[in-house]
Amino acid sequence: MTYDDGMKVRREVLGDEHVDRAVESTTELTADFQDLITxxxxxxxxxxxxxxxxxxxxxxxxxxxxxxxxxxxxxxxxAARRNGLTVDEIKEVLLQAAIYCGVPAANRAFAxxxxxxxx
Numbered sequence: 332m333t334y335d336d337g338m339k340v341r342r343e344v345l346g347d348e349h350v351d352r353a354v355e356s357t358t359e360l361t362a363d364f365q366d367l368i369t370x371x372x373x374x375x376x377x378x379x380x381x382x383x384x385x386x387x388x389x390x391x392x393x394x395x396x397x398x399x400x401x402x403x404x405x406x407x408x409x410a411a412r413r414n415g416l417t418v419d420e421i422k423e424v425l426l427q428a429a430i431y432c433g434v435p436a437a438n439r440a441f442a443x444x445x446x447x448x449x450x
Contacts, residue, residue, distance in 0.1 A: 334366065337374025344377060344384065344410045384414040389424045396425065396440040397432035404440055408447040418448055 342350050357365050377387060388411035395404040411421055421444055429437030 332370065332374035332378055334370055334374070336378065337369040337371075340377050341369055341373040344373070344388075344413060345406065346409070346413060349406060349409075385411075385416055385420075388414045388416055389420070392421065392424045392440070393428045393432065396428040396436050399436060399439070401439060401443055405443050405447050408444045412448075421448070 338350070353365065377384070382390075388407065391407050392404065392411060395401075395407055408421060411424075412418075416424075425437050425440050425444060428440060
């Protein structure tokens, strides 16, 4: 996959507004990192045929909940909706995460999801 292929998927999943902000805030320090995530996360992993984007979103919500990456979680709740997950499906993912990732982690994830979904 090329950088442009990765950028296309990144825009489809996260939306132009988010990607434009990330691109605009790229510095000399962060340019190689932006290139890395665009090529590999979006161009290689999110583009693989083995899982659809809905499933990838559900997995990502769980991983971000488990690791406490709240800023990324908000972004990926929005992405999950773009990828076709319903509010009820997001709720079910977070309930599943409560059992395997811990109630405190899921409690925070629900609060973030609620905030994002109300907008």
